[in-house]
Amino acid sequence: MSTVTFENIFHGDSSEIGKLRFNAAGFGWKAYSSEENNPTTYSGHDVRHATWFRVARNFQLRLAMRQAEKPRITFDGFKREELDKVKRTLDEFFNIKLETRDTSLKGWNWGKAQVQGNDITFQVQGKTAFEIPLSTVANSNIAGKNEVALEFNPPPAPAQNAKDLSKRVPDELIEMRFYIPGKSMKSKGSDAGSDGEETDLDEDGNEITAADAFHNMIKDKADIGAVVGDSIVVFEDILVLTPRGRFSLEFYPDSLRLLGKSTDYRVPFTSIHRIFLLPKLDDLHIQLVLGLDPPIRQGATRYPFLVAQWPKDEEVDAELNLSDEEIAKYPDLQRKYEAPTFQVISRVLKSLTGKKVTPPGGFRNAQGLNGIKANVKAVQGELYFLEKGLIFIAKQPILIDFSKTESISFSRVGGGIASAKTFDMRVVSKTEVADHVFSAISKEEVTPISSFLQSKNVRLKNEMEEAVMDIDEPLSDDDEEMDSIASEDEEDQKKKSKDKSKPAKSAKKPVDDEDDDESEDEDFMGESSDGGSPSESDSDDEDSGMASDASDPYMEELRKKQAKRAKKNADSGDDAEKPKAKKAKKE
Incomplete structure (x- = not known):
């Protein structure tokens, strides 16, 4: 045929x-x-x-x-x-x-996992239950003491506005975990015991668990981080804040590998979409922030940003493992570097990825630094104002684009207390449902932030000024008049209460200027001599502004003169009408 x-x-x-x-x-x-x-x-x-x-x-x-x-x-x-x-x-x-x-159809979730050729096979009673191509494994981690987590390459991004369901990317498996108990065993020599196996040991003589042995086998066989060929350059013992730990950064022609003590991350250059180089507010360290899409994962936790940190004065000598022809393919790439660590790594990343490194914007806080301290809920961090957006650096960084921002408003803590030393900044997004609220910002940063945001044509609303006007607004003429009337009413009430406590004979005296003065003197002398209640004496002392003593003749005479002077001043405004009142009474 x-x-x-x-x-x-x-x-x-x-x-x-x-x-x-x-x-x-x-x-x-x-x-x-x-x-x-x-x-x-x-x-x-x-x-x-x-x-x-x-x-x-x-x-x-x-x-x-x-x-x-x-x-x-x-x-x-x-x-x-x-x-x-x-x-x-x-x-x-x-x-x-x-x-x-034959394929195992029992549905058991326990069996034997091993690497055969280019596949990971899981067998149940000698029959294959499923196979995983090693080419699809993106990462392998020790998730627990006896647990190995395999992460698979993410599916391509779906087409935008794909209404046809058949053209959308289907759901795919992204992680699988194997629980592998026990120790790693290897065959003994011919002179060994009858069992024929012994515990496998590492270079330091420590026992290797079966999970570690399986994890190491996956890393050697699968395309995790490393590609065919040697790395371009390696930076050892780098402090990474997100995800937390110390890693070795290994650069390859198309990916970056973070090699840690128990975890490895492979970051393809195609997933790096933003690079930021920001100085910390302590003015001692520099932070490199990589925006990742899709993010790297550790279990159920996603890390859309990778944050590394170096001392500002730390320097490194690096030589790239590339030929002259290969170096010529990358712009601004040198064979040797001798400069601060953050500069060398950022320049290598810029050349290999082709992405722009974004520096801090022109914003300066009250102390002249590039950012400010702020909180998001209970998380403390540093907020930087870039030329095209905001970035909040904490355990989980937040990136906000000005083009997607509806408005930014300032408000005081506690309902507009004028004495508050901090304020909140609320960012309303055009695309997201929830707003971003940055709290515990020092009040002295209002002016620098307002000036910077206005220069970027960001819609700004300062609710603090309205709250201060409501509290500290000066009194108008009508308000002053009402206050004076209220104070006069209070004085009249006090006088009436004093008149009720006077003897009845004082009300029968003829009304003339001298009698009025004498009656007031008699009343004042009677009140001062009999002592009265402690509350009355205290109030008199406060009104006069002097500490009184009833047994002191000098102080008693001084109080009389002050009382007469106060009475004359109070009645001076009515002197023009007093003669008319006397004449009307005589008639």
């Missing part, structure tokens, strides 16, 4: 269906929906091994190839009765024996 054709076959993970055709030279697959006559072809001499599997889409033909860039090819959709036909085709054309493997 010259050609053998199989219909309704899927190629790899594709959702398109097509036909698979074999001949003596090789084989090829073409989708039914393809209008062009360009099938995907392969040479039959490159096939090393063939396996028949039961999968979700009926049966699968898996072909192991000799090419390193394409180690495995799969075709799904075969029917059970086509097994013999596939065996004869492979044997006749390529002299390949088809191996049939």
Whole structure:
């Protein structure tokens, strides 16, 4: 037979269906929906091994190839009765024996995990339950004492405004965890005991757990952080604030690897979309902030920002592992660097990623620094005003773009207390539902912040000025008049209460100037001599502003003169009307 054709076959993970055709030279697959006559072809001499599997889409033909860039090819959709036909085709054309493997359908979640070739296989009672290609593993971490967490490469970003559900990216597995108890064992020599195994030890003589052994095997086999070839440059013992720890930064042509004591992170350069270089407010350290999309993950925690820190005066000597031709491909890249650490790392990142390094903006606080101290809820951090937005550096940084900001308002703590030393700044977003509130900002920063935001044409609302006007607004003429009337009413009430306590004979005296003065003198003398109640004497003392003593004649005479003078001043405004009142009484 010259050609053998199989219909309704899927190629790899594709959702398109097509036909698979074999001949003596090789084989090829073409989708039914393809209008062009360009099938995907392969040479039959490159096939090393063939396996028949039961999968979700009926049966699968898996072909192991000799090419390193394409180690495995799969075709799904075969029917059970086509097994013999596939065996004869492979044997006749390529002299390949088809191996049939049974799949475990028990559904058990315990078994044996091992690395076989380019796959991680999980077997239950000797049968394969599932397989994971090592090429899809993005990261491996020791999640617990006996737990290994595998993270897979994230799916590509979905098309914007994709209304057709068939064109959207489907849900994919992003993490899997293996619980591997016990110690790592290795075979003993011929002179060992009957058990034939012994505990594996590391270089320091410590026992290696089975989880650590599996984790190390994954890192060696999978494409985690490292690509084919050596690293360009390595920076040791770098303090990373988010995620917290000390890591070695290894730069590769297309990715950055953070190698820690128990965790590794691989950051492709394509996921780095923003780079910031910001001085800390202590004026001793420099922070490098990388904005990541998609973010790196550790368990259920996502880290959309990576924050590293160095002392400002720390220097490093670095030499890149690149030839002159390779260095010429990158702009502004040098072979040797001898400068502060933060400058060297930021320049290497800028050249390899092609991204701009954003410095702090032109904002200066009351002390002349680039940022201010602020809180987000109970988290303390540092807030920087950039040329096109804000960035809050804390355990989980926050980046706000001015173009997506509706308005920014200032408000005092506690409902507008004028004596408050701090204020809150609320950022209202155009796209997000929740607002960002930065609290505990020093009141002296109002003027610098207002001037900077106004220069960026940001809509600003200062609610503190309105609150201060409500509290500290000066009294108008009407208010002063009302206050004077109220004080006069209080004085009249006091006089009436004093008149009620006077003897009845004082009210029968003729009304003239001298009698009025004498009656007031008598009343004052009587009140001062009899002592009165402690409250009355205290109030008199406070009114006069002097400390009195009833037994002192000099003080008593002084009080009389002051009382007469006060009475004359009070009655001086009515002197013009007193004669008229006397004349009316005589008539």
